[in-house]
Amino acid sequence: MRLGRAALGLLLLAPLAVRAVEPISLGLALAGVLTGYISYPRLYCLFAECCGQKRSLSREVLQKDLDSKLFGQHLAKKVILNAVSAFISNPKPKKPLTLSLHGWTGTGKNFVSRIIAENIYEGGLNSNYVHLFVATLHFPHASSITLYKDQLQLWIRGNVSACARSIFIFDEMDKMHAGLIDAIKPFLDYYDHLDGVSYQKAIFIFLSNAGAERITDVALDFWRNGKQREEIKLRDMEHALSVSVFNNKNTPDTVDIVYFLACRSVPQL
């Protein structure tokens, strides 16, 4: 941005310089620089947000960010780190990355999705390539489900056409009408192209309270048995939640990775 301002400053001062030196050739040179700046994408992207991902994005940076910001969520950290870094570094993923985050209220589901968004795009949740939907806010009326479905599909299609590396976050999935989830499903599958658009580089993140009681139960059991929270393995959660989460109609059955946020209010965690 600073460089951008410097370039602008130079342009404003240009008339003085032009008069002082040789007007026509200096003018042409400046026009050339300006055209190059606008037309050469990599140069342009140094100063403005572009589709793609941050140059600084790496597994190490994401790990550092998760380690320093997200507390008490060893399962979430591990799964997110592996899934996101592997997906981002894959130049030809076979399907979009779909994460489903489950946990009780205040366990950091939105917080985690913000960290992911910020690691991929400078603007994080405010980026033009990151789209947040809240079921109760954006799709409140069950009677308008057909309209929502059409709008949502058009929105996803339009945005992925414009930027393959688009991120869609769906909050309060447990309150989302099942019909709307059906509208999202086709985008999550192994299609090379759907009507000429490839969704394979997109990221879909679903946030939900579904299964939260079971997550808390598992964490509480560990605590009662004198075990450390960090001893909870992903398979302990998967086993406990296979019925309540995977069979839940509000968890799209095409998700890659479902991960669990144990309740922070369990004592001594």
Ligand SMILES: Nc1ncnc2c1ncn2[C@@H]1O[C@H](COP(=O)(O)OP(=O)(O)OP(=O)(O)O)[C@@H](O)[C@H]1O
């Ligand atoms: N594991 C955590 N580590 C650090 N901060 C956390 C953690 N969990 C929650 N927080 C803090 O609590 C705030 C609220 O969490 P967040 O909104 O992400 O919860 P949520 O899981 O989305 O809850 P809800 O189901 O009510 O939407 C976050 O903005 C963050 O500051």
Ligand SMILES: [Mg+2]
């Ligand atoms: Mg939330």
